[in-house]
Amino acid sequence: MSTDSPFDQEHTVTDDGRIEFSSIGEGHFIFEDKNLVYSEDDQVQHELEVQLGEEGQTDVNATVLWKHVVKGRKCGNAHGGSHVFKCKHCQKIYHGTYTRVYAHLMGHKKGESKGIGYCSAVKADKNLQLQIKREVEQAESSPNVVPLKKSKLNSCSGATSQGPSLALSYAGSFEKDPSAQDRHDVDSKVIRCLCANGIPFNVLRSPYWEEMVSAISKELGYKSPSYERASTILLQNERIIVESELDDFKQKWSHYGISILSNGWTDVKHRPLINVIASNQFGSMFLHALDFQVVEKSHKKIAHYMLETIEKVSPYNVVQLIMDNSASCRAAGEDVMKAYPCIFWTPCIVHTLKLVLKDVIKELPWLKKTYLTAKAIVKYIVYHFDAAEIFLNHSKLELLKAATRPYAVYYIFHLLFNVKETLVAAVLSDQWEIWSRLPILDEKVELCGYSVKEGVLSEDFWEAVQLALDIIKPVYKMIKFTEQEGPLIGEICERMDNMLGEIQDNLKKHVEMFMTVKEKLFSRWTKSNVPLQCLAYALTPKYYDEDLIQTPAPGGRKRCAPDQDDDIFEGAMAAICKMHPNDDHADTIRVQFLSFVEKKGKFSSPTAKRDARNPKINVLQWWKFHGGDTKELRDMAFRVLAQPISASSIEKPWSTYNFIHHAKRYQLNESQADDLMFVHSNLRLLSRFNQNYQYGQHRKWDINSGHIFTDESSSQWEEMHLSGLEDESSFLSPASTSHSSIQELLRIIEDVPSNCNQSTDDASLVNCGDRGSPAVGVYRLDSTGKTKKFL
Known part of the structure; x- marks a missing residue:
């Protein structure tokens, strides 16, 4: 190496640990010696080979900060493991061990001195500080790496003498892992x-x-907190922390409004609970839950409870109240609207459709008989080891693992129809003839082997199954649509019309049957009863697109712009007047609404028309881009279009009811149980609106397939959205599944807890189990697909 190289000279160090090279400029920093690391790849290799006297032999991840400096050769025996190094950020040259590199890039506590100053470039760049901090934490906590030395990181409570509060303190003491x-x-x-x-x-x-x-x-040396401290002080403190994390969401309430979502649940013993959530498109917040086991379950009590909730969050912030579509909840909603005329009561769309299915099944005797027969066939197979084994021997089909939902009737018909050939082959086999003569031991089995064979071989039965699917599938598609995330309230009216049109297309040869379905739907849902949804539909710009209007609608219905639909227009005007009791303000908004529907001003621009058709721009973004000239209308659009449409789409199956009763079982008082529920529910709701919940290693972490109260498979159906419903083969993809059809059917007919929200006066055939009830199925499949019985 050249004699001019600073690495061959005796180095003098200033007070802050920086080496002075008074006679050599920055351009003389020479990279020609074989001991100098001059590229990142060489540096990583070099770090794997070099022994650092003070640190000892080390894994590369234990010295992760070496990559932020250019390292020269050792400084000599006097310095032990010291190296000359140049910081890549501040470009200054120092010498020392990894200890100094760490102190230079991470800072150190006030009063400590490592003989080196805090990097000025890192000090000035908070993003760089966080990046370095994450690198160190990931390296030191990596489960795949066992570094011999490990630093101790603690967040500084205040600014250090060498860096800001974001810098981490550095503890010089090390101990072996x-x-x-x-x-x-x-x-x-x-x-x-x-x-x-x-x-x-x-x-x-x-x-x-x-x-x-x-x-x-x-x-x-950390010691776990005691039971008493955890259930009192720490629990209270955690609630305060969670409440502070919800502040960003709560600050949006005054501008975008919120909906109060109220779900009624019962457990296997029919003990009632109502839990309440505040929600809009930017987040959700669990407020509280009330155990109705100890109070009168009248609509007056429910209304009183809802009014207290509205007062707590401020009536101005509340746009609508979403509850079950039962008689008691409807009456409670009417009482709330009398107290607060500006607030809407809206029935949960998922619960409404569930009740429509119930009404249709009751009204059509053949459909009820077909459903009960299909369910009995499934029970016969899954509760008999030999029958299940015969079925598996003839089955090559594997299905996606489906969730047990309020529309389980659709799953039974759909999945049973798809295993028709396997069932026929099974009942025609010699093994079936021998085994079906054996006595029936399980009380859950309602049919004998001969009756099952007769049903499976009956073409009338399979025709009835297909006809049932023609009615139920469009309803199922609508339910799945409502469970998506995003501003969907403006699409409900159009989607409901399309659902009815699809049923009409499917029942062209059964006009009377279609009229029955239509009558039952309109008895539960009409546009005149949901003015807020009419207004949201009228404020959705894509439905004014001329190309869309010319597209044929299901059922032969002629499309028109929302303002040309009399029911929609009347509902929208009624909603505007309800939201704005001040006549002058309402008049201003109505005039601006006409400018919107007539595409005047900015609404007529090519960009506005193009954005209305762009699926990447949601309706809230559209109004933010193009509603500036009509600020009053834009602000109202924000408050309307940011609202959810279903309580079921927010409340995931987290066994909330059982969580509360477990809290009581462990002798927590009412305040402790309330704190526990608040923290438990809101941490999960916060996770749902975090990007890491959708992607990465923590993706949908709270959906647990191994827990009897949660439903892991709901996420699979949720991700499919509507694509799988348009292509039947997508349900039968062998490449993407690992659960046999017999296991699928087992999940459907077992009394496992369902996701369905039910009221005491609305039990239904399609209700597939109560929330919180234990799984009572006795058969499971092992990894080879064989049925096992658990004692």
């Missing part, structure tokens, strides 16, 4: 704890579990 055997022992303790306390393994997917383990690993 446990050996591989020690790590195995720790893993064993974790599994033992989970098993002993009945905690599902799914908890290991939770981001909160990862945060907990990471925090414990950084706090040496």
Whole structure:
């Protein structure tokens, strides 16, 4: 190396640890010696080979910050493991061990001195500080790496002498990580704890579990809090923290409004609970839950409870109240609207469609008989080991694992129809003839083997199944649409018309049957009863597109712009007047509404028309882009279009009811149980609106296939949206599934808890189980597809 190289000279160090090279400029920093690292690839390789005296032999991840400097050769024996290095950020040259590199890039506590200053470039760039912090944390907490030395990171409560508060404190003391055997022992303790306390393994997917383990690993000698402290002070503090995390969402309430979602649930013993959530398109917040086991279940009590909730969140913020479409909830909603005329009561669209299915099944005796026969055939197979084994021997078909939902009748018909050939082959086999003569031992079985064979071989039965699907499938598609996320309230009226049109197309040869379905639908839902949905439809710009209007609609219906539909226009005007009791304000908005529907001003621009057709721009974004000239109308559009349409789309199957009763069982008082429910529910709701919930290692972490109260498969159906409904073959894709059809049918007919929200006066045939009820099925399939019986 050249004698001019600074790496061969004796270095003098200033007070902050920087080396002075008074006679050599920046351009003389020479990269020609073989011991100098001059590229990132070489640097990584070099770090794997170099022994750092003070740090010892180290894994590369334990010295992750070396990549932020250009490292020269050792400084000599006097300096032990010291190296000359140049910071890539501030371009200054220093010498020292990894300890100094760490202190230079991470800062150190006030009063400490590592002989090196905090990097000025890092100090000035908060994003760079966070990046470096994450790199260090990930390297030191990586489960795949066992570094021999580990720093201790603590967030500084205030600014340090060398850097801002975002810099992490650096503890110079190191201690050796446990050996591989020690790590195995720790893993064993974790599994033992989970098993002993009945905690599902799914908890290991939770981001909160990862945060907990990471925090414990950084706090040496940490002791777990006591039961008393956890259930009092710590629980109260956590509620305060969660409430602060919800502040961003609550700040949007005054501008976008909220809907109060109220779901009624019962457990297997029919103990009632009503839980309440505040929601709009920007988030959801669990407010509280009321155990109606101890109060009168009248509409007056429900209304009183809702009025207290509205007062708590401010009546101005509340746009609508969404409840079940039962008689008591409807009466309670009317009482609320009398107290607050500006608030809408809207029936939950999912519950409404469930009741429509119930009404149709009751009105059509053949449909009820077909459903009961199909269910009995499924029960016969899944509750008999030999029958199930015969079926599996003839089945090559695997189906997506379906959720048990309020529309389980659709699943039974659809899946049974798709295994028709397998069922026929099974009942015609020699094994079936022998086994079907054996006595029936399980009380759940309603048909004998001969009756099952007769039903499976009956063409009339399969024709009835197909006709049932013609009625139920459009309703199912509508339910699945309502369970998507996003501003959907403006599409309900159009989608309901399309649903009815599809049923009409399917029943062209059965006009009387179609009229029965139509009558039952209109008895539960009409446009005149949902003025807010009419207004949302009228404020959705894509429905004024000329190309869309010319597109044929299902059922032969002629499309028209929303303002040309008398029911829609009257409902929209009624909603505007209801939301704005001040006549002058209402008049201003109505005039601006006419400018919108007539496409005047900015609404006539090519960009506005193009954005209306653009699926990448939702309706809220459209109004933000193009509603500036009509601010009053735009602000009203925000409040209307940001509202949800269904309580079921927000309340995921988290066994809320049972969680409360477990809290009572463990002798928590009312305040503690309320805090526990608040923290539990809102942490999950916060997760749902986090990007990491949709993607990454924590994707949908709270949906647990191993827990009897949750339904992992609902996410699979949710992701399919409507694509699978248009192509029947998509339900039968062998490449993407791992559950046999017999297991699928087992899940449907077992008394496992359902997602359906039910009221005490609306039990239905399509209700496939109560929330919180235990799974009572006795058969399961092992990894080879064989049925096992659990004692």
